[in-house]
Amino acid sequence: MARTPRNTLSSELVVRTALQVMETKGADGFSLRGVAAELGVGPMALYTYFRNKDDLYDAIRDHLMALMPPPPADLPWPEQVRAICRDLRVLMLEHPCLAQLLASRPLSGHETARVAEGLLSVLRSSGLDPETAARTHTTLFTFVLGATTWEIQMTVEQSDPDALRRLRASMESLSSREFPTVVELAPELARTSGGQQQFDYGLDLLLAGLTARTPS
Amino acid sequence: MARTPRNTLSSELVVRTALQVMETKGADGFSLRGVAAELGVGPMALYTYFRNKDDLYDAIRDHLMALMPPPPADLPWPEQVRAICRDLRVLMLEHPCLAQLLASRPLSGHETARVAEGLLSVLRSSGLDPETAARTHTTLFTFVLGATTWEIQMTVEQSDPDALRRLRASMESLSSREFPTVVELAPELARTSGGQQQFDYGLDLLLAGLTARTPS
DNA sequence: CGTCGTACTATACACTGTACGTTAGCGACC
DNA sequence: GGTCGCTAACGTACAGTGTATAGTACGACG
Numbered sequence: 001m002a003r004t005p006r007n008t009l010s011s012e013l014v015v016r017t018a019l020q021v022m023e024t025k026g027a028d029g030f031s032l033r034g035v036a037a038e039l040g041v042g043p044m045a046l047y048t049y050f051r052n053k054d055d056l057y058d059a060i061r062d063h064l065m066a067l068m069p070p071p072p073a074d075l076p077w078p079e080q081v082r083a084i085c086r087d088l089r090v091l092m093l094e095h096p097c098l099a100q101l102l103a104s105r106p107l108s109g110h111e112t113a114r115v116a117e118g119l120l121s122v123l124r125s126s127g128l129d130p131e132t133a134a135r136t137h138t139t140l141f142t143f144v145l146g147a148t149t150w151e152i153q154m155t156v157e158q159s160d161p162d163a164l165r166r167l168r169a170s171m172e173s174l175s176s177r178e179f180p181t182v183v184e185l186a187p188e189l190a191r192t193s194g195g196q197q198q199f200d201y202g203l204d205l206l207l208a209g210l211t212a213r214t215p216s
Numbered sequence: 217m218a219r220t221p222r223n224t225l226s227s228e229l230v231v232r233t234a235l236q237v238m239e240t241k242g243a244d245g246f247s248l249r250g251v252a253a254e255l256g257v258g259p260m261a262l263y264t265y266f267r268n269k270d271d272l273y274d275a276i277r278d279h280l281m282a283l284m285p286p287p288p289a290d291l292p293w294p295e296q297v298r299a300i301c302r303d304l305r306v307l308m309l310e311h312p313c314l315a316q317l318l319a320s321r322p323l324s325g326h327e328t329a330r331v332a333e334g335l336l337s338v339l340r341s342s343g344l345d346p347e348t349a350a351r352t353h354t355t356l357f358t359f360v361l362g363a364t365t366w367e368i369q370m371t372v373e374q375s376d377p378d379a380l381r382r383l384r385a386s387m388e389s390l391s392s393r394e395f396p397t398v399v400e401l402a403p404e405l406a407r408t409s410g411g412q413q414q415f416d417y418g419l420d421l422l423l424a425g426l427t428a429r430t431p432s
Numbered sequence: 433c434g435t436c437g438t439a440c441t442a443t444a445c446a447c448t449g450t451a452c453g454t455t456a457g458c459g460a461c462c
Numbered sequence: 463g464g465t466c467g468c469t470a471a472c473g474t475a476c477a478g479t480g481t482a483t484a485g486t487a488c489g490a491c492g
Contacts (some may be wrong), residue, residue, distance in 0.1 A: 005352030006439050028481055031479065042441050044481075053480065103319065103365055106373045108386040113395050120397040132402035139363070139418035146362020147355070149319055157322045170324040179329050181336040188350035202355035208428055222457050222470055247448065260450075261471050269449065 004041060011049040014039070017061045019095075022060065027097040032056070054105065061101040062109030067091055071118040077126035083145050084119050085203055086196075092148045096156070099149045127214060136210065147202055151194040161175050220257060227265040230255070231275045238276065243313040246271070255299040270321065278325030283307055287334040293342035294423050301419055302361050302412075308364045312372070314387050315365045343430060352426065363418055367410040390406075 018035045018061040025034065032053055035045040068091055071084050092098045107116070120139065121132040157163050176183040192198055234251045241250065248269055252259045266272040284307055287300050308314045329364070335356065339349040372378050392399040408414055 004440070009439080032481085034481075044442085045440050047481075099403075103362075103369070106369065106383055107234060107378070108383065110390075113390050114399050117395040117398045120401055124397055124401075126356065130401055130404045133416055134401050134408050135417045137401075138366070138405070138409050138414060139421060141419065142366045143359055144361040144362075145366065146319075146358040146360075150354070150358045150361065153319070153322065163322070167322055167324065174326075174329050179333040181340055182329050182333045185340075185346055185350050185353075186337055188346045189354065192347060192350050193354050195449055198351055198354060201351045202422075205355060205422050205425030205429075206418075208425035209423070212424055212428060220471070225470080248450085249448075258472050260473085263450075264470055 009039065009041065009045060009049065011059065014046055014049050014056070015063050018056055019060050019063060022097045023095065027100050057101055057105055058108055059197075061098065061105065062111045064091065064095050064098045064101070065111040065115055067095075068111070068115045068118075071122060077122050078211055080122045081119070081140065082203060082207060083209075084115075084122070085140055088115070088144050089148045089151075089196075089199055092144075093152065096152045099152050101143070102145055103149060105163075140206065141208060143202060147199055152205065153200070154194045225255065225261060225265065227275065229263050230262055230272070231279050234272055235276050235279060238313045239311065241348045245315050246313075272319055273317055274324055277314065278327045279323070280307065280314045280317070281327040281331055282312050283311075284334075285398065286325075287338060293338050294427055296338045297356065297426075298419060298423060299334070299339070300331075301356055302415075304331070304360050305367075305412075305415055308360075309368065311347065312368045315361070315368050318361055319365060319406065359418060359422060363415055367415070370410045410430045 014035065017038050018030075021034050021038055022030045032046055033043045035056075036046055039045070046056070050059065069087055071079075075083070077125050092102075116137070120133060123136050124130075127205050128136060157167065171186055174183055226230050230251065233254050234246075237250050237254055248262055249259045251272075252262055256260070264271070266275065285303055287296050289296075290418045291299070308318075332353070336349060339352050340346070344352060373383065387402055390399055
């Protein structure tokens, strides 16, 4: 057997390859065996560097979070918050698997902490007390997570013509007597869902509520 | 072979059993073979009623959405919105698999439309124009989805002592020089994340932003 | 040069979803 | 009442999955 020489692997290399496989085959088509094959290595070789698949997921997540730009200084704090949230959305859109990685596993890792530090310190230095800062952080994070996850979902779905056709069919099967508002607004919902405008609309609502409650 | 008599199955029965399996074994331990076994039937029997696993997922989702209570009338519209969002959160907490079912598949189905109709009609009759109503609906839905998905995630994680221990370890490994705010607020984050209070905090921000922009 | 730890391999197991072809129970019709 | 056809449920099979366990050869170090 043409045994691969030792020390050709490293956790860095495994993570990079895993990420590449994820972006190529999608998060669903991702498998340890696929990564191993890409590396020209047996499936069990990965277990030298990661305890299991979830462990590798965590590493990929942190690898992606490293791509988050630093928060822009020299702006009023609501604008800084807005920028961070937008940056996270953009990163998730560029790497759709990130959405699933963030939603399905608890946060951990150095780079993830770095991003949290950025947002939390802005909130704290804006005058929010510790509890409110923590609550606001969680609210903003889960908002971005939910909104962007949904946005990705929609765009994936609309790129599959078969699924799109079935979705249209199920929409048109709705009685406009039973669900008048849904039928009326279906075009609006389809048109507006997704996109930066939709995201900013929700983010603006949150920030408006937030600035309204902070003492001047 | 003791062949089971014909017409012992029905889509209703399959969905109910599938839901039961999901709540028993968790959404991850769910499998078609598990459902079939529970029904005392071969795996392929399910394909008479559902085209594939995703199709069954959609049916389960709609089955759960049927449990959403009707929106309470005779309240100012922001309170109606609040009630609907809270009801959806409660339903998701009672049936944790619902979170994944909502996040991973496009919406469809009769009961799902019923819920959407409830929220949309409140928004419309509050005076919002069609586009804003649609945007607001999407914002509220994705907020509830993100916040509650995260809440479920946290509670699941905190019930697994092994994962909890590793999470604490990774928290304590953070340098308080590099991440002072994260370290400072870690207790707050752990204490406040999850729970109705956290949910209501975010919901209040959204509603405050919303009422601030509606012409009296 | 010998030895030891470990990075990688091989094999195996218990699963998964589902494509394909078969069979038998039931309702309907003669 | 007997027969036929439809189709619900079956059995088999395949290509995958994650990972437990045991083995093997290579690189570094004494």
